[in-house]
Amino acid sequence: MSRIDETKDFIPVRFAVLTVSDTRTIGDDKSGQTLADRIAEAGHILAARAILPDERGEIADQLRAWADDPAIDVVLTTGGTGLTGRDVTVEAHRDVYEKEIEAFGTVFTIVSMQKIGTSAVQSRACGGVANGTYLFALPGSPGACRDAWDEILVWQFDYRHRPCNFVEILPRLDEHRRRK
Template sequence: MAHVHAGASFVPLGIAVLTVSDTRGYDRDGSGDLLSERLTEAGHALVERRIVPDDVYRIRAVVSKWVVRDDIQVILVNGGTGFTPRDTTPEALMPLFDKAVEGYGELFRHLSLASVGTSTIQSRAVGGVANRTLIFAMPGSPKACATAWDGILAEQLDARTRPCNFVAMVLPEAPPCAPREGQSTPDHGQGAHP
């Protein structure tokens, strides 16, 4: 079970938020608002926030520009993860991934099972790493964004989380995860089990 290590320091990350929607503007973007509030309350920096239509190439264009920026370590994408013809977020993002974070989508669906039942199988939440930038896509409802942030991302984007977290992966100068007493050093996701 993950826990916060008392001797480790918090390391703020630069995070961008992308809302994928054909209908929402900033005045009606409850999911973008929620993610922006949660990440800043946690101590991270909101570097940029955008809204784009459900279009695979527009989504990919924005994310492609963000992954080459030195001030963005994490990209949170909400919306476009369902099965309608206009839901193309996974198709936009997955070709950009150097590595997929399969466990993110699996854990998201596991956590959302309690609130939406078997409808959770209709969520194509995906995560990956592109150019040392973490990308996490989630459904566009505020409730789904809260599930992703509160249940997964808040801990995994916190350098104090043990036995491992993603911070050292995107910030090489960040201290690596230290093992708990009596454990070997984790390898940051490649078999990092106690």
């Protein structure tokens, strides 16, 4: 449920989208395009977009690079969250996280259950924070990307959403790194 406080101004957030796939290209990346379109439609900024193969080290390196980039606030990955041997996106994310947002996976499962029933148990969607940047791993289907964005992320990345949202705490994610 969304509760938007219309007295507050919208604050655009800078996103990077990473598609994890051994076979997709920018031309046929429906999931990455779904996220890119929704980011723009919501009034946010698509700061970067890339495709990488299902290689844990390469994924983690890209996550770290974007988490270190002051022009990026949020990284969304799509693909590689399943159970097969090549699905290593979740492990790459967890290699990078300083803190995991455990409830994201739970809420995503609840949303997915409404759409695909018990097949939702096959997703390992997750979220976390690294170097003051939010990182979320979403499944590789356009439907799952739509569900994650439309039901969770669009609201949490709207500064006007009440009672709380990810945008309002964004400046404090790395406060432990600052000198006192």
